[in-house]
Amino acid sequence: MLELKELFGGYGKMTILNGVSFKIDKGTITTVIGPNGAGKSTVFKAIFGLLNIHSGQILLDGKDVTRQTPAQIIAHGVTYVPQGRNVVPQLSVLHNLELGGITAKDQTLVKRRIEEVMDQFPILREKRHSQAITLSGGQQKQLEIARSLLLDPKLILIDEPSIGLSPNLVQEVFQTLKKLRDKGVTILMVEQNAKAALAMSDYGIVLELGQRRMHDRADALLADPRVGQLFLGGSTQKSVA
Amino acid sequence: MAEFLQITLSGLATGSIYALAAIGFTLLWQASQTINFAQGEFVMLPAFFVLIGMHVLGLPLFVAMLFALLLSLILLGAMFKKLVIEPMLPHGTLPIVMATIALGILMKESVKEFYSAEAQPFPALVSDRTVDIFGASVSFQDIANLAISLLVVVALQFFLNGTRTGRCMQATAQNPGVAEILGVNIKRMVLYTFLINAALATVASFLISPIYLAKFSNGEPIGLVAFIAAIVGGFNQIRGALVGGLLIGVVDNLAASYVSAQYRAAVPLLLLIVIILVRPQGIMGKAEGRTV
Numbered sequence: 268m269l270e271l272k273e274l275f276g277g278y279g280k281m282t283i284l285n286g287v288s289f290k291i292d293k294g295t296i297t298t299v300i301g302p303n304g305a306g307k308s309t310v311f312k313a314i315f316g317l318l319n320i321h322s323g324q325i326l327l328d329g330k331d332v333t334r335q336t337p338a339q340i341i342a343h344g345v346t347y348v349p350q351g352r353n354v355v356p357q358l359s360v361l362h363n364l365e366l367g368g369i370t371a372k373d374q375t376l377v378k379r380r381i382e383e384v385m386d387q388f389p390i391l392r393e394k395r396h397s398q399a400i401t402l403s404g405g406q407q408k409q410l411e412i413a414r415s416l417l418l419d420p421k422l423i424l425i426d427e428p429s430i431g432l433s434p435n436l437v438q439e440v441f442q443t444l445k446k447l448r449d450k451g452v453t454i455l456m457v458e459q460n461a462k463a464a465l466a467m468s469d470y471g472i473v474l475e476l477g478q479r480r481m482h483d484r485a486d487a488l489l490a491d492p493r494v495g496q497l498f499l500g501g502s503t504q505k506s507v508a
Numbered sequence: 509m510a511e512f513l514q515i516t517l518s519g520l521a522t523g524s525i526y527a528l529a530a531i532g533f534t535l536l537w538q539a540s541q542t543i544n545f546a547q548g549e550f551v552m553l554p555a556f557f558v559l560i561g562m563h564v565l566g567l568p569l570f571v572a573m574l575f576a577l578l579l580s581l582i583l584l585g586a587m588f589k590k591l592v593i594e595p596m597l598p599h600g601t602l603p604i605v606m607a608t609i610a611l612g613i614l615m616k617e618s619v620k621e622f623y624s625a626e627a628q629p630f631p632a633l634v635s636d637r638t639v640d641i642f643g644a645s646v647s648f649q650d651i652a653n654l655a656i657s658l659l660v661v662v663a664l665q666f667f668l669n670g671t672r673t674g675r676c677m678q679a680t681a682q683n684p685g686v687a688e689i690l691g692v693n694i695k696r697m698v699l700y701t702f703l704i705n706a707a708l709a710t711v712a713s714f715l716i717s718p719i720y721l722a723k724f725s726n727g728e729p730i731g732l733v734a735f736i737a738a739i740v741g742g743f744n745q746i747r748g749a750l751v752g753g754l755l756i757g758v759v760d761n762l763a764a765s766y767v768s769a770q771y772r773a774a775v776p777l778l779l780l781i782v783i784i785l786v787r788p789q790g791i792m793g794k795a796e797g798r799t800v
Contacts, residue, residue: 315689317688317689337688337689337690337691338691338693341690341691342691347689349685349689353683353685353686353689354683354686355678355679355682355683355686355687356682356683357678357682358675358678358679358682362675365672365675366675366676366679366686366687366690366692367690369672369676369690369691369692370690370691374672414690
């Protein structure tokens with residue numbers, strides 16, 4: 268459903284993506300792994316219209332969406348949960364959720380969806396009138412994920428969901444993502460915690476120096492010694508040579 | 509006692525007008541890191557738009573006021589953003605500060621050069637009768653100024669908190685990166701902020717000019733007081749700017765009556781120094797910290 272073709276891009280004149288190509292299928296979880304600076308988060312920014320793309324193409328269900336604005340990408344059914352804290356601190360939980368559906372024409376539908384995601388994340392219902400800044404890190408992440416679900420996205424880009432979360436909470440987040448996948452949502456994730464992430468994914472992509480090095484089933488990647496090498500700070504290329 | 513009440517009430521009335529300018533100042537800072545040192549001139553100028561409307565175009569007062577509001581929205585709102593702030597924004601805060609100082613001088617000198625260097629009488633919106641409140645004689649004008657300013661602030665708060673557009677503006681101010689990835693039209697929200705600031709300055713101008721007369725140099729004290737009010741209240745809070753404005757209005761008036769009229773201009777500055785020493789985040793402000 269999502270395809271990147273020979274994508275080059277970066278910030279200003281600095282190039283980070285050096286011809287990334289890959290294709291992911293509907294209803295799958297794909298984890299992107301790779302060393303720091305490999306361009307993992309940058310790929311997400313490129314897809315979401317936040318990067319200066321020099322050349323190449325991004326296709327969504329066959330449609331060219333290269334260089335579209337975030338609002339346009341959202342309209343295609345894609346949402347993005349960046350790494351770090353991404354709540355609006357002084358707005359209430361409820362109003363943060365509402366922002367997740369701000370682009371929707373039908374606001375009564377958004378109201379219903381807010382109720383649904385609060386059922387899914389009970390803590391958010393409990394704290395719905397609190398300012399988002401008063402939530403713990405884990406609760407804020409849940410809020411962000413819940414917010415990204417408001418428009419019933421087809422594809423969710425989620426960057427480092429586990430950072431700052433307790434191991435229990437990480438498992439919870441992963442379970443949520445799996446449930447979404449089972450409902451047909453496609454998930455593309457970047458994760459530092461590569462082993463845990465691959466263990467719950469269908470596919471994995473290894474990114475290095477802004478290029479795709481490997482793309483395989485997640486279990487195959489987990490078993491691959493070159494990937495193990497990568498976790499230890501090595502390079503896939505050295506071990507091949 | 510009656511005298512004290514009288515001085516306090518008229519201080520609140522003037523302070524509420526300062527608050528309008530201070531709130532606009534705060535909004536611009538939040539939305540686009542613009543420190544507008546021309547804010548005082550933004551309050552000075554709309555009065556002259558009204559005078560031009562009345563004396564040059566021959567419009568009746570209320571039509572001239574609408575004309576002034578419209579002109580302010582275009583010039584002090586949209587054009588200010590487009591021609592001054594946007595080209596400067598990529599270069600950081602300091603060039604914006606310099607540009608707005610220059611703009612203030614330009615506005616001031618233009619009025620002096622092309623309209624008049626003399627203070628111009630400005631029509632009062634309400635009668636100058638006084639009313640007796642607990643022995644204090646308070647002018648209708650003061651009461652109307654206080655009521656109108658507070659009404660404007662309440663309406664603004666309602667707009668920012670009670671409407672989706674208002675909340676999008678808050679999101680843009682508090683976390684523009686997030687607002688963008690949620691599909692909020694950031695540029696439009698920032699434009700709204702500039703328009704609101706222009707409108708606030710215009711209302712302040714309509715209210716203060718009957719008291720101080722319309723004069724090219726009126727912007728200096730008003731701009732300074734608005735700046736101080738915003739800092740005293742807490743730079744990142746609308747409520748703070750309101751409290752700061754009211755406080756300065758009252759303290760200034762009390763000082764002029766009970767301490768020394770010569771040194772009244774020093775009082776807001778003293779207040780500023782004390783607040784910065786004791787509570788640098790401002791009376792209502794929160795330290796710009798991060799929670800883990």
